[in-house]
Amino acid sequence: xxxxxxxxxxxxxxxxxxxxxxxxxxxxxxxxxxxxxxxxxxxxxxxxxxxxxxxxxxxxxxxxxxxxxxxxxxxxxxxxxxxxxxxxxxxxxxxxxxxxxxxxxxxxxxxxxxxxxxxxxxxxxxxxxxxx
Numbered sequence: 480x481x482x483x484x485x486x487x488x489x490x491x492x493x494x495x496x497x498x499x500x501x502x503x504x505x506x507x508x509x510x511x512x513x514x515x516x517x518x519x520x521x522x523x524x525x526x527x528x529x530x531x532x533x534x535x536x537x538x539x540x541x542x543x544x545x546x547x548x549x550x551x552x553x554x555x556x557x558x559x560x561x562x563x564x565x566x567x568x569x570x571x572x573x574x575x576x577x578x579x580x581x582x583x584x585x586x587x588x589x590x591x592x593x594x595x596x597x598x599x600x601x602x603x604x605x606x607x608x609x610x611x
Contacts, residue, residue, distance in 0.1 A: 489576075490572065490575055490576075493575050493576060493578075493579040494575055496579060496582065497578060497579075497582065497589070497590050498590060499571075499575070499590055499591055499592070499593045500565060500590055500591075500592060500593065501592075501593050501594075501598075502592060502593070502594065502598050502599045502601075502602040502604055503602060503604070505565045505567075505592050505599070506599075506602075506604050506605075508563065508565065509533060509534075509565070513563060514563040514564070514565050515535060515556055515562055515563065515564050515565065516531055516533065516534040516535065516565050516567055516592075517534065517535045517536075517537055517542070517546070517564055517565065517566050517567065518530060518531060518534045518535070518536045518537070518567045518596070519537060519538060519539040519542055519566055519567065519568050519573065519574060519577055520538075520567070520568055520569050520596060521538055521539075522538075524569055524596075525609065526609055528569075528596060528597075528600065528606075529600075529606040529607055529608050529609060530606065530607050530609065531567065531596070531599060531604070531605065531606065531607075532605050532606075532607045534567065535554065535556060537554070539568075539573060539577060542566075542577055542580070542581070543580055543581070543584055545557065546562075546564060546581060546584070546586060547584050548560055548562070548585075548586075560584075560585040560586055560587065561587075561588060562586065562588065563588040563589075563590070564578075564581060564586055564588065564589045564590070565589075565590055565591065565592055566578045566581070566589065566590070566591040566592070567591070567592045567595055567596055567599070568591070568592075568595045568596070569595050569596050569597060570594065570595040570596075570597050570598075571591060571592060571593055571594045571595035571597075571598065572595070574591035574592060574595060575591050577591065578590055578591040
């Protein structure tokens, strides 16, 4: 790297490394059992806006520890490096950086939801009132 980069340039570079998916595609993949939706929003946002039914809630600061298939603190869903993880944040920015971090752990199918939870809700996809 030749010098500092701004967040917009960083996001562009990170997103060029994988294919992001739209809410309808994420919904279909989750329903088909071919993707694990992971909500990284903090508790206040989940309480305020609701949650995606069936999504695994792992706040951003724990994400790598919980999804590393080789880690001692992994969740049961972190079975191997082929799991297709779709990271969901509030508007689709933090999730891009999180997906890139999962790629560095070897989760080569990790991606994120374009527009985040807000796009999911705007698309009219299922939302539950609060953490379940």
